[in-house]
Amino acid sequence: MEMLDPLLHQPLRTQLAAFLAGAGEATFSELKRQLDVSDGNLDSHLKKLIAADYVNVRKDDSAARTQTCYALSPTGRAALQNYILALQKLLTMDNPEPSAPAKRRETKMKAA
Template identity: 70%
Template sequence: MALDTLDPLLHQPLRTQVAAFLAGAGEATFTELKQRLDVSDGNLDSHLKKLIAAGYVSVRKETGEGRPQSSYALTPLGREALHGYIAALQRLLPLDRAAASAPASQGTPVLRPRTQ
């Protein structure tokens, strides 16, 4: 599989992080995303706009007392794209699954999901 089969929108690390975070959180405010991903307002805003334009993320704006609050969620299309992106990355892993899953003591790295 060639690298060009990876979703170019999600291949940018911050956009992958936003999509993955929203997949787990369900919904998050701009402030929550900014704090959890440790990014600037401008950087996050730029990447959210691209995800929204692609239909991967939806935004819900609440008005009321105080400042308006924006909440973001991964859309079904975004969830599908994220799953496809992860599957494409997995297909890039070595075909020899036995070698890829060998204990680290044998000198072969083991890939495990990061927990928070």
């Protein structure tokens, strides 16, 4: 059975990835606002995505405060595509043999 990328298949991270896919790039605070999540939790999930090279980090010195910008990497974008495909496949499975009991050895009826 098709496996769902556990890195993406988690509420917060799915939303994170989806948001980044749409937004292109976002700062820590933007993500925090969007996802309405605690600092620590956002940090830990971002770290996971960064560790897997799903997310790129870019320090932006142009603004008054140095900002850290997060964005989906090509790897992350591909993983997300793949993940969406897996979901579609899984959730539109129309007929996986209606309750086919797989091979099972003959079962005798309970003694009558």
